[in-house]
Amino acid sequence: MTENVPPVETVSRRNCPVCHSGAYTSLPAYSKDGWHIVQCLTCKMVYLENPPAQNLLKTDFAWEGRKDEERRRRRAGRSFYYFFSDRLKRLRGMLRRFNKQPKEIRYIVKYSPGRNVLDVGCGDGNIISQLPDTYVTYGIEPSPQMAEVANDTFSRHGGLCIHDVAVGGFAQINKTRFDFILMRSFLEHDSEAMVTLQAAHSVLSEQGGVLIKVPNFACWNALLRKKNWPGMRYPDHVNYFTPSTLKAILSRTGFSRVYMPLSWRLPSSDNLWVVAYR
Numbered sequence: 001m002t003e004n005v006p007p008v009e010t011v012s013r014r015n016c017p018v019c020h021s022g023a024y025t026s027l028p029a030y031s032k033d034g035w036h037i038v039q040c041l042t043c044k045m046v047y048l049e050n051p052p053a054q055n056l057l058k059t060d061f062a063w064e065g066r067k068d069e070e071r072r073r074r075r076a077g078r079s080f081y082y083f084f085s086d087r088l089k090r091l092r093g094m095l096r097r098f099n100k101q102p103k104e105i106r107y108i109v110k111y112s113p114g115r116n117v118l119d120v121g122c123g124d125g126n127i128i129s130q131l132p133d134t135y136v137t138y139g140i141e142p143s144p145q146m147a148e149v150a151n152d153t154f155s156r157h158g159g160l161c162i163h164d165v166a167v168g169g170f171a172q173i174n175k176t177r178f179d180f181i182l183m184r185s186f187l188e189h190d191s192e193a194m195v196t197l198q199a200a201h202s203v204l205s206e207q208g209g210v211l212i213k214v215p216n217f218a219c220w221n222a223l224l225r226k227k228n229w230p231g232m233r234y235p236d237h238v239n240y241f242t243p244s245t246l247k248a249i250l251s252r253t254g255f256s257r258v259y260m261p262l263s264w265r266l267p268s269s270d271n272l273w274v275v276a277y278r
C-alpha cells in the first residue's frame with residue numbers, strides 16, 4: 001500500500017467541496033494507493049481529501065490518455081466480468097441506435113429553454129454536435145488536440161471551443177449567455193466544483209439551466225464493490241456525489257429549481273442525472 005503513496009508536491013489537501021467543513025471520517029473501504037476518500041461529518045459529501053493540484057489536470061492528468069490506461073488496467077484483472085459487460089454495452093448500443101439519439105441530446109432538446117448550448121469538458125465535441133443545426137454549440141476542453149477538433153465542428157454554426165480548464169474557460173466566454181450547460185462526466189473530476197458551478201451559474205441566460213451527469217455513489221454497485229466500483233477512479237474522480245449531495249451543492253451555488261426524477265437517480269444505475277435552473 002505505502003509504496004504507491006502519492007508524492008506530496010502533486011497533491012493538495014482540501015475541505016468538503018460542498019459545505020467547506022474540515023471535519024470528516026475516513027472511508028478506508030473506498031480509499032486506495034494513498035488516495036484518501038473521506039465523508040464530511042456535516043453534510044455527508046464523499047470526496048478525495050488529497051486530490052492532485054488542479055493545474056495538473058490540464059497536463060499530467062489529462063483525461064484522454066488516462067482513460068485508456070485505466071480501461072486496460074481494469075480489464076486485465078476482470079475478464080469474466082467484462083465478457084458480460086461488453087455484451088451489455090453492445091445491447092445498449094443497439095438500443096441507442098434504435099432510439100437514434102443519446103440521452104444528452106434528448107434531454108437538451110427537452111429541457112433547454114433556448115439554443116445556445118455549452119458543453120464543459122466537451123472532448124472532441126461528438127456529443128453536442130449531434131444537436132440539430134439550429135443550436136449554437138460551445139465547448140470548454142482541457143486537451144488541446146480535442147479542443148481543436150471540437151472548435152472546427154462548433155464554428156461551422158457560429159459556436160466555438162475554448163482550450164482551458166473549466167473556470168478559465170468560463171472567464172474567457174463570460175460575455176456570452178448560455179441557455180443550457182452540459183456537464184457530463186465532468187463534475188466528479190473537478191476539485192473546485194463549487195467555483196465551477198458558480199461560474200456556470202453566472203453565464204446562464206435568465207431562464208438557463210445546467211444538465212449534469214455524474215457517477216452515483218449511492219448506487220447498489222458502489223455499496224457492493226466499494227473500491228472496485230468502476231465509479232471509483234484514483235485520483236481522477238475527486239467528488240463522489242449522491243442524489244442529496246448533488247442537490248445540496250446546486251442549491252448552495254444559487255440554482256433555484258432542481259429537477260431529478262426517480263428514473264434519473266435509480267440505485268440500480270451507476271449514474272445520476274440532474275437538471276437545475278438558475
Ligand SMILES: [Zn+2]
Nearest residue numbers: 016019040043
Ligand atoms: Zn460537507
